[in-house]
Structures are given as C-alpha cells and as structure tokens.
Amino acid sequence: MMDLDIPERLVPVRDKIDKFVKTNIDPLTDEYYEEIDVGDRWQHTDRQLEILDSLKNKAREAGLWNFFLPESQGGAGVSNLEYAHLAEVMARNPIASEIFNCAAPDTGNMEVLERYGSDQHKKTWLEPLLEGKIRSAFAMTEPNVASSDATNISTSAVLDGDEWVINGEKHYISGAGDPRCKIMITMVVTNPEAPKHLRQSQILVPLPHPGVEVVRPMYVFGKDDAPHGHMHIKFDNVRVPKENILLGEGRGFEISQGRLGPGRIHHCMRSIGVAERALELLCRRAVSRTAFGKPLAELGGNYDVIANSRIEIDMCRLAVLKAAYMMDTIGNKEARKYISAIKVAVPNMALKVIDSAIQIYGALGVSQDTPLAAMWTSQRTLRLADGPDEVHRRVIAREELKAYQ
Numbered sequence: 585m586m587d588l589d590i591p592e593r594l595v596p597v598r599d600k601i602d603k604f605v606k607t608n609i610d611p612l613t614d615e616y617y618e619e620i621d622v623g624d625r626w627q628h629t630d631r632q633l634e635i636l637d638s639l640k641n642k643a644r645e646a647g648l649w650n651f652f653l654p655e656s657q658g659g660a661g662v663s664n665l666e667y668a669h670l671a672e673v674m675a676r677n678p679i680a681s682e683i684f685n686c687a688a689p690d691t692g693n694m695e696v697l698e699r700y701g702s703d704q705h706k707k708t709w710l711e712p713l714l715e716g717k718i719r720s721a722f723a724m725t726e727p728n729v730a731s732s733d734a735t736n737i738s739t740s741a742v743l744d745g746d747e748w749v750i751n752g753e754k755h756y757i758s759g760a761g762d763p764r765c766k767i768m769i770t771m772v773v774t775n776p777e778a779p780k781h782l783r784q785s786q787i788l789v790p791l792p793h794p795g796v797e798v799v800r801p802m803y804v805f806g807k808d809d810a811p812h813g814h815m816h817i818k819f820d821n822v823r824v825p826k827e828n829i830l831l832g833e834g835r836g837f838e839i840s841q842g843r844l845g846p847g848r849i850h851h852c853m854r855s856i857g858v859a860e861r862a863l864e865l866l867c868r869r870a871v872s873r874t875a876f877g878k879p880l881a882e883l884g885g886n887y888d889v890i891a892n893s894r895i896e897i898d899m900c901r902l903a904v905l906k907a908a909y910m911m912d913t914i915g916n917k918e919a920r921k922y923i924s925a926i927k928v929a930v931p932n933m934a935l936k937v938i939d940s941a942i943q944i945y946g947a948l949g950v951s952q953d954t955p956l957a958a959m960w961t962s963q964r965t966l967r968l969a970d971g972p973d974e975v976h977r978r979v980i981a982r983e984e985l986k987a988y989q
Contacts, residue, residue: 586906586909588665588902588905588906588909590666590669591666594662594666594669594670597648597670598669598670598673600646600648601648601670601673601674601684602673604642604643604646604648605673605674605676605677605680608639608642609639609677609679609680609683610677612635612639613677613678613679615631615635616632616635616636616679619631619632619635620632620810620811625808625810625811626761626763626801626810626811626813627763627811628763628764628811636679636682636683639683640682640683640685640716643683643684643685644716648684649684649685649716650684650685650686650714651667651670651671651684651686652667652671652686652691652694652695652846652850653694653695653698653714663908663912664846664849664908664909664911664912665905665908665909665912667853667908668849668853668904668905668908669905671686671850671853671854671857672853672854672856672857672860672901673857674686674854674857675853675854675855675856675857675858675861676857676858676860676861678955678958681854685714685716686850688758688759688847688850688851689720689721689722689758689759689847690713690719690720690759691846691847691850692722692843692844692846692847692850693713693720693721693722693767693769693843694710694713694714694720695842695843695846695847696769696786696830696839696842696843697709697710697713698710699842700786700830700831700835700839700842701830702827704827705788705828705830709766709767709788712766713767718764718765718766718767719759719762719764719765719766720759720765720766720767720768720769721757721758721759721760721765721767721768721769721791721815722757722758722768722769722843723754723757723760723768723769723770723771723789723817724737724754724771724840725754725755725756725757726738726739726752726753726754726755727753727754727755727816728753732971732972732974732975733975734771734784734837734840735780735781735783735784735837737771737772737773737784738752738773739751739752739753739754739770739771739772739773739819740752740772740773740774740776741772741773741774741785741787742774743774743826744823746825746826747823747824747825747826748772748774748787748823748824748825748826748828748829749821749822749823750770750772750787750789750795750819750821750822750823750824751819751820751821751822752772752818752819753816753817753818753819754770754816754817754819755802755814755815755816755817756802756814756815756816757814757815757816757817758812758813758814758969759812759813760791760798760813760814760815760817761798761801761808761809761810761811761812761813761814761815762811762812762813763811765791766790766791767788767789767790767791768788768789768790768791768796769786769787769788769789769830770786770787770788770789770819771784771785771786771836771840772784772785772786772787772836773785774829774833774834774836775833775834778834781837781838782834782837783834783836783837784834784836784837784840785829785830785832785833785834785835785836786829786830786831786835786836786839786840787824787828787829787830788824788828788829788830789819789822789824789828790824793822793824794822794823795819795820795821795822795823796817796818796819796822797817797818797819797820798815798816798817799815799816799817799818800815800816801813801814801815801816802814802815802816804961804965805961805964805965807961841916841917841920842916842917844970844971845911845916845917845919845920845923846911846916847970848923848924848926848927848970848971849904849907849908849911849923849926851927851931851966851969851970852900852904852907852926852927852930852931853904853908855930855931855933855934855963855966856897856900856901856904856930856934858934858938858959858962858963859893859897859900859930859933859934859937859938860897861955861959862934862937862938862940862941862956862959863890863893863894863897863937863941865941865945865954865955865956866889866890866893866937866940866941866944867881867890869941869944869945870886870890870944873944880944886944889940889943889944893936893937893940896933896936896937897933897937899933900926900929900930900933903922903925903926903929903930904926904930906922907919907922907923907925907926910922911923920979920983921979921980921983921984924971924976924977924979924980925976925980927970927971927973927976928973928976928977928980931963931964931966931967932967932973934959934963935960935963935964935967938956938959938960938963939960941956942956942957942960
C-alpha cells in the first residue's frame, strides 16, 4: 500500500522546522533583503552574512541540516517522500531553505557530486557544500540554442594534454552571482561525432577562474535577483584538469537526467509551501478587511476562490508525494513521468493561488509591502526552469501513448 503520510518519527522534526522558521528566520527576513541595496548589490554586507551565518549555526546546532540527501552520510537519512513534508514547511520563508542548507541549486549539485563525483571531487567540493561554507551553480542553458533540448548544447571542451579547454557561452546560470559560489558544474560537448545522447559531458569549473567571464546578470521580470543572480557567462579557453570531468566522457546527458529529477521535485515541494503561504495571506486579508459593509471573504465569489485554492493545493500535494514515493521505490529514471506531471501542475497551481491572493490585496498585492509579487515571479519562472511545461507535457504524452503503439 502506498503510504504518503509523514512518519511519526519526523512529525517532531517538521514541527521543529516550522517553529525555527517562525521564531528565528521570519523576524530577520525583511532586514536581510533591505541590506541588498546597501553598497555593492553583488556582495553580501557584513549584516547579511551575520544574519545567514548565525541562523545557519543555530540550525546545525538544532540538528536541522542537509535533509535532502537520503542516502548520503552527509545527509539526514530521509527519503524523498519524507523530505517532501519538510521542504514544504521550509519554503514558506524565502531564505529558510538556505538556512537549513537545502537551497537550490546546491541541493541538486550536491546530489550530483554524491552520486557521480570521485573521492577527490567529494573532498574538494561536496564536503564544503555540505558544511554550508560555499555555494554552487549548474551551467547548462545557452543563449544561442534551444536548451530545453539538452542535446543542442554547443559549449565545447577539448582535451589538450592533461587539461580540458572550454569555450562557449551560458546564460541564466542561477547562483553564479553569489560571491560564495565556488564551483560550477558545466555541461559541455566533448565528442560532437558521437550519438547525440553521448556527446555531452559535465565538467567541474572552479570559481573564480581564468577565462570565466561573468558578462552580466540576466533580469527576471525586471529584477536582478542580487546577490544570488542568474548570470550570463562566457568561457574563453578555460583550462581545468582532466580529472574534473564527472563520471567520464559522454556521460553528461545521463548525469543530467539523474540530477534534474531530484531538482525538479525539490522545486515542486517548495512550491507547495509557497502556495500554502499565499493562501494563508489571502485568508487573513479576506477576514480582516471590509468593503461595502462586509468582510472581503463574503464578496465577489471569494468563498469559491478560497475553497478552490485549498482543493488544488491538496491535489498537487498528493501528486508531489506520489512522485516522491515513486522515486524512492522504482528510481528516478522510471519515475520520470510522475516528476514531469508535477513539474507542470504545481507551478501553475501556485500561480493561480498567488494571483487570487494578489486580487484580494488589490494594489498592495503587487507592491513591495507584501511578498506576493516576488512569489508570483518566482513561480512563473519555474515554468521555464529545469525544463519548460511543453517539454514535460511531451514526456507525459509519450509515456501515455506507449500502451497504444
């Protein structure tokens, strides 16, 4: 029988996370974001670092750390299904995932290093990532090709003696603006003559590094997302040791399929928490604000809006939990259609709930005085990140049609 409930042993952990977020993180979140406009936007201020480091230390001391790695000694030993229940709670605050060392893109990158990295890779990069001492990036998307098809990647890596020489461009590389970002997993073509799914490799590029130029931040709905950033990067004869390749030449597409499954479901887990936060804000506004002599909840069909939001969140939560269960039981590759289904359904659901909350707040909903506008742009971007809706619908449809072909 498929049991999707949180295990009894983790109920106190979930509650502990929830209390930690409300007691420790929520009171400092506004101050953290206000500091972005102090000085250089692409450098953390002393106060920002103080906030992050003090909260991370408290989280580690409380045993609230690295939940996302189910099979690693560096993780908390929870399954994907169990982690889903915890990630939802973390996601109700925009910086909480980082405080618990469970933030993207680091979670996906740490899984790659854990599964596919050599002992030296793990010692050099995985260990400091697990300790929360550095951040990371994953460089796949390119400006000149449709990168939703990973076989289109054109950035090249040529072996020259004991070094790979990398040339090309990437853009929208999330996290590469962060000065703490010290390693970038980079998708490259190492053998253009091989079968199309064996042309790519993934190579570790340390940052900063000679020949790696951060050209500019790519804006998202007019925002630069500093200091995290989504960067446009050029590689000009970038040389790294041949040992920096992951798993071996021609294994890049294979690694991507292994990485993007967990990365996608982690995003969806967090999106459920975002939608819950939006519904909470909606309901608080609906019962505390009056117009035409009535609470907003009683006007304009808002009972239906609230009820439908609850129904859709709960349906999507069950789909996420099922996908996590399938990953745990049949494996990431075999669970691909379940992952693709939630990757389409969950961000679209969250957008709908957030939009309803914005409507209840009126002009304030799109202002800087509520988190709703930032929540909406994040979820809209998620319909593109880790594969657009159209690619995932194609995966689902092809799987569905197999029974009829």
